[in-house]
Amino acid sequence: MKKSHKKTRNKSLIWRQFKKNKGAVIGLVVFCVIVVIAIVSVIVFDFEADITAVKAADRLLPPSKEHWFGTDNLGRDVFARVCYGAQYSLLIGVVSVIISVVFGSLVGAFAAFVGGWIETVIMRLIELLLMIPGILLVIMIVYTFGASIPNLMLALGLSTVPHFARNARASVLTVRNNEYIEASRALGASELRVLFKHVLPNAISPILVQATSRISGCIISAAGYSFLGLGVPSPLPEWGAMLSDGRPFIYNYPYLEIFPGLAIMITVLAINQIGDGLRDALDPKLKR
Amino acid sequence: MLKYIFKRILILIPLIFLVSFIVFALMDNAPGDPVRTLVGENMTEEQIEQKREELGFNDPLLVRYGRYMKGIFRGDFGKSLYGNKDVLKEYLFRLPYTVKLALLSIFFTLIISIPTGIIAAVKQNTWIDAIFSAGAIMGLSIPGFWLGLMLVLIFSVKLGWFPVYGADEGLKSYILPAITLGVANASLLTRMTRSSLLDTIRQDYLKTVRAKGLSERKTILNHAFRNALIPIATIAGSQFSGLLSGSIIVENVFSWPGIGTLTVTAIRTHDITLATGCAVLTTMFTAVTLLIVDVLYAFIDPRIKAQYTGK
Numbered sequence: 052m053k054k055s056h057k058k059t060r061n062k063s064l065i066w067r068q069f070k071k072n073k074g075a076v077i078g079l080v081v082f083c084v085i086v087v088i089a090i091v092s093v094i095v096f097d098f099e100a101d102i103t104a105v106k107a108a109d110r111l112l113p114p115s116k117e118h119w120f121g122t123d124n125l126g127r128d129v130f131a132r133v134c135y136g137a138q139y140s141l142l143i144g145v146v147s148v149i150i151s152v153v154f155g156s157l158v159g160a161f162a163a164f165v166g167g168w169i170e171t172v173i174m175r176l177i178e179l180l181l182m183i184p185g186i187l188l189v190i191m192i193v194y195t196f197g198a199s200i201p202n203l204m205l206a207l208g209l210s211t212v213p214h215f216a217r218n219a220r221a222s223v224l225t226v227r228n229n230e231y232i233e234a235s236r237a238l239g240a241s242e243l244r245v246l247f248k249h250v251l252p253n254a255i256s257p258i259l260v261q262a263t264s265r266i267s268g269c270i271i272s273a274a275g276y277s278f279l280g281l282g283v284p285s286p287l288p289e290w291g292a293m294l295s296d297g298r299p300f301i302y303n304y305p306y307l308e309i310f311p312g313l314a315i316m317i318t319v320l321a322i323n324q325i326g327d328g329l330r331d332a333l334d335p336k337l338k339r
Numbered sequence: 340m341l342k343y344i345f346k347r348i349l350i351l352i353p354l355i356f357l358v359s360f361i362v363f364a365l366m367d368n369a370p371g372d373p374v375r376t377l378v379g380e381n382m383t384e385e386q387i388e389q390k391r392e393e394l395g396f397n398d399p400l401l402v403r404y405g406r407y408m409k410g411i412f413r414g415d416f417g418k419s420l421y422g423n424k425d426v427l428k429e430y431l432f433r434l435p436y437t438v439k440l441a442l443l444s445i446f447f448t449l450i451i452s453i454p455t456g457i458i459a460a461v462k463q464n465t466w467i468d469a470i471f472s473a474g475a476i477m478g479l480s481i482p483g484f485w486l487g488l489m490l491v492l493i494f495s496v497k498l499g500w501f502p503v504y505g506a507d508e509g510l511k512s513y514i515l516p517a518i519t520l521g522v523a524n525a526s527l528l529t530r531m532t533r534s535s536l537l538d539t540i541r542q543d544y545l546k547t548v549r550a551k552g553l554s555e556r557k558t559i560l561n562h563a564f565r566n567a568l569i570p571i572a573t574i575a576g577s578q579f580s581g582l583l584s585g586s587i588i589v590e591n592v593f594s595w596p597g598i599g600t601l602t603v604t605a606i607r608t609h610d611i612t613l614a615t616g617c618a619v620l621t622t623m624f625t626a627v628t629l630l631i632v633d634v635l636y637a638f639i640d641p642r643i644k645a646q647y648t649g650k
Contacts, residue, residue: 195365
């Protein structure tokens with residue numbers, strides 16, 4: 052009973068800190084709006100009729116009252132496609148980071164926990180993997196297994212597992228040396244209980260901050276890979292894929308390139324603001 | 340110090356084995372048949388099969404990998420499937436374009452981010468700080484390749500100041516791609532410079548410096564900044580090595596004749612030897628650059644140097 056009381060107080064403290072950062076609050080509001088747009092457009096738009104169907108009569112119309120963002124070279128409404136595309140970027144960003152966090156934390160926490168030569172071997176391997184440029188790994192994985200959303204998520208997620216593993220190990224090691232861990236050991240808690248009850252919850256905030264900033268990184272990278280044709284395949288209105296489709300028309304129909312790009316930028320900006328706010332709120336030591 | 344450099348070079352050997360195995364195994368499962376590409380369309384199945392046997396494509400993965408590694412250590416990365424060019428030669432021909440671009444880009448990054456970072460820190464919590472910080476977070480949020488497209492649209496297509504693509508017009512062709520690659524790095528470095536300087540400003544020895552009556556300007560530039568420089572140099576160094584592989588997508592936007600475009604073309608045309616070679620060479624090259632950067636730190640930071648020589 053006492054414990055849960057303390058937990059809620061802690062949470063409201065974080066929230067109060069977060070609220071002080073105006074940029075972070077605006078970021079959170081914008082992010083929520085984007086999530087709502089993503090959900091609503093799945094309900095409102097029909098994938099076949101509104102998103103992928105070719106309408107030859109409406110080719111390359113400039114922005115107007117009927118088509119807010121104009122239409123593309125196949126007569127598809129750019130506004131509908133940009134809204135519909137929100138779900139892909141959000142999903143790819145979140146799922147690939149979850150993959151990195153889960154695997155990375157498990158590997159890193161395991162290494163820190165077992166110690167000895169196993170830890171040395173794991174960390175050496177991680178050091179080596181860190182030296183392989185992530186962008187090359189992603190491109191090779193997606194190319195080999197085919198350009199699709201799940202493959203892109205997996206590739207993006209796996210390519211940053213070593214980063215998260217290293218961080219997770221570092222924060223577990225820091226936490227493990229604290230006196231309250233020693234205290235709970237002294238009280239007779241088992242090693243596993245210590246790891247899951249005390250070490251991981253306290254090591255989680257740096258991991259969380261890293262994860263938030265990684266989500267925006269993943270969204271930008273995913274769009275870049277789709278732009279190269281090594282990400283989300285073209286008829287799907289993912290923002291990077293739309294930029295790739297519109298590229299041959301950039302000189303005469305620049306709006307085809309402007310709106311999807313702005314969509315990426317606003318989404319990433321919102322998440323970066325949230326990340327900054329979280330960092331300040333979770334780690335008062337970093338606050339300036 | 341020498342011992343440390345030697346150790347770092349030794350790490351490169353398992354790295355080469357690991358990265359080439361990962362790439363080799365992945366490429367082995369990749370779509371496309373290298374032998375069919377090599378011999379052309381108008382050959383019978385039997386002839387293709389014969390050629391496959393001849394080239395050793397029927398051997399198990401590990402045997403082929405061993406043969407490939409043997410080649411690598413003799414400097415033989417094979418020949419590209421298209422055009423039958425030497426992979427290493429082709430790569431080394433493209434490399435200077437990427438390196439020059441990375442150097443120019445990191446130069447842009449430094450001349451923009453260090454002054455803005457210092458000003459933001461000195462004027463902490465004023466409107467100047469707010470504007471610079473907002474600019475930095477904007478810069479971090481722009482997808483590089485999209486920024487490149489927009490810059491081309493404005494400065495090349497509309498204003499005609501710079502070439503639209505390629506590297507044929509000397510320094511002029513370098514400016515837009517270098518800025519494009521530099522914006523995100525400059526934004527990050529501005530933030531780093533600011534926070535690193537704010538950290539040092541609070542140290543006690545700066546109070547001493549001020550107490551003995553040094554001007555604020557000299558305090559910041561001669562004492563605070565020099566100490567804040569170490570984390571800044573660390574980030575800039577890793578940004579530089581990151582540019583060598585990270586410019587792949589931006590190179591594509593500008594049709595830049597560097598290693599990024601070479602890698603993507605190799606992948607798109609299913610040229611497995613060229614793609615594998617590019618991946619292995621880029622990884623090695625990035626690792627060597629990082630090693631050089633790390634050694635250079637020792638010269639900026641006497642504490643690091645002492646660590647190596649002390650042992």
